[in-house]
Amino acid sequence: MSIRLFDSKEQAVRAFIPRESGRVGMYVCGPTVQSSPHVGHLRSALVYDQLRRWLTHQGLAVTMVRNVTDIDDKVLDNANADEPWWALAYRMEREFNAAYSALRIQAPTYEPRATASIPEMIALIERLIERGHAYASTDGSGDVYFDTHSFAAYGALTNQGVDAMDAAADADPRGKKNPTDFALWKGHKSGEPESASWSTPWGAGRPGWHIECSAMATKYLGSAFDIHGGGLDLRFPHHENELAQSAAAGDDFAGYWLHNGLVNIGGQKMSKSLGNSFFAADLLAAQRPIVVRYFLGSAHYRSTLELHETALAEAASAFERIEGFLSRATRAGLTATTTVPAAFAEAMDDDLGVPTALAVVHDTVRAGNTALDATDSANGAAAAGEVRAMLDALGLNPESPEWADGSAAGDAALGALDTLITSLLEARAAARANKDFATSDRIRDDLAAAGITIEDTPDGAHWSFHG
Numbered sequence: 001m002s003i004r005l006f007d008s009k010e011q012a013v014r015a016f017i018p019r020e021s022g023r024v025g026m027y028v029c030g031p032t033v034q035s036s037p038h039v040g041h042l043r044s045a046l047v048y049d050q051l052r053r054w055l056t057h058q059g060l061a062v063t064m065v066r067n068v069t070d071i072d073d074k075v076l077d078n079a080n081a082d083e084p085w086w087a088l089a090y091r092m093e094r095e096f097n098a099a100y101s102a103l104r105i106q107a108p109t110y111e112p113r114a115t116a117s118i119p120e121m122i123a124l125i126e127r128l129i130e131r132g133h134a135y136a137s138t139d140g141s142g143d144v145y146f147d148t149h150s151f152a153a154y155g156a157l158t159n160q161g162v163d164a165m166d167a168a169a170d171a172d173p174r175g176k177k178n179p180t181d182f183a184l185w186k187g188h189k190s191g192e193p194e195s196a197s198w199s200t201p202w203g204a205g206r207p208g209w210h211i212e213c214s215a216m217a218t219k220y221l222g223s224a225f226d227i228h229g230g231g232l233d234l235r236f237p238h239h240e241n242e243l244a245q246s247a248a249a250g251d252d253f254a255g256y257w258l259h260n261g262l263v264n265i266g267g268q269k270m271s272k273s274l275g276n277s278f279f280a281a282d283l284l285a286a287q288r289p290i291v292v293r294y295f296l297g298s299a300h301y302r303s304t305l306e307l308h309e310t311a312l313a314e315a316a317s318a319f320e321r322i323e324g325f326l327s328r329a330t331r332a333g334l335t336a337t338t339t340v341p342a343a344f345a346e347a348m349d350d351d352l353g354v355p356t357a358l359a360v361v362h363d364t365v366r367a368g369n370t371a372l373d374a375t376d377s378a379n380g381a382a383a384a385g386e387v388r389a390m391l392d393a394l395g396l397n398p399e400s401p402e403w404a405d406g407s408a409a410g411d412a413a414l415g416a417l418d419t420l421i422t423s424l425l426e427a428r429a430a431a432r433a434n435k436d437f438a439t440s441d442r443i444r445d446d447l448a449a450a451g452i453t454i455e456d457t458p459d460g461a462h463w464s465f466h467g
């Protein structure tokens, strides 16, 4: 096995060697459930789903933890009298999970909520205070800060010196020693709900964002684990601070740091302040989920993904070419799944090179179509078997049970539709045989208007939905 990954702490591609042979522990920063998921959230979750699937494909047993940040300033800010913070957080968590499921992003091994790990956060803060890397504010606010000047390695993840950093903006500066010191614990403020307050040795309050992930990652994966992932926008300060807290407390923490690129809309970084946020629901309404998965996963995970209508339409046609070949092979009775070609595996092993891997998929589809055109079913079958194996590895096999509707009603509706369309196709064939082209064209046009594409092949006409 020769998987290589770009470790953004070392700023280099490194051979991936799990700490324990055959096993991988992976922590991915999940959403702060303050508002509906946007396209950037989907892309980030999808990238780590692709990685997890590939590591699993290569024989590794992956334990993946992705958290839910359900207590945070932003969650409290967006709550109101009609919807308390915990109700808002849970409603948004369900929206995220629905969007993940639509894209067949597999559920993590475990998905901890921050509010369920408060004792572990308090214990970690106590260790930091004992070691001289954290201090409780002396102004009675109940705040506890990480002392950035006490830890020489602070800045190691993003390679910055503490003196060059901006002030930490994660809390009101109540009794801070240094502007860069960041909040580990935020003392309860008047006006904040009592339900968002936990008691500690230094007063009641709630956790800072960064300590949540340090505590949850080590609670479920141990003090040392293999991969820490998240969006590039989390690299500083969030991940820098996670690393500082855990390393200063004496934990080895993550062996490899991975960061996925962001999503650009109309050339601008997506952010709500720019008013160009694109919600997951909008994208899922614009295209079939499997096409959205293909599109969001088609750029290299470290590159910026450009989202515009042309790119989405191109992704839809590219994916339809793959689907067209697979249904053609299936109709010819070539239904086997074999193994991925060596070039595909090499691309995926090389820092998850999905664009190169997808080029192998499209080359194989072209070769398979050429073989079927020449009624060469041996090579057609070989190509179809490889295409299915590659799509399975990417979570994109439209024939796989994970993409089946699964509902009895859906199956029954599809069966009824097939009966009706088959009957129309027979009427069309009869009209053509009688040289009644007005009728045969009308049937074809009616079906097209209903979103049905007819393909005439040597073994009869076949129908499919067009995108």
Ligand SMILES: [Zn+2]
Pocket: 028, 029, 030, 213, 238
């Ligand atoms: Zn995090």
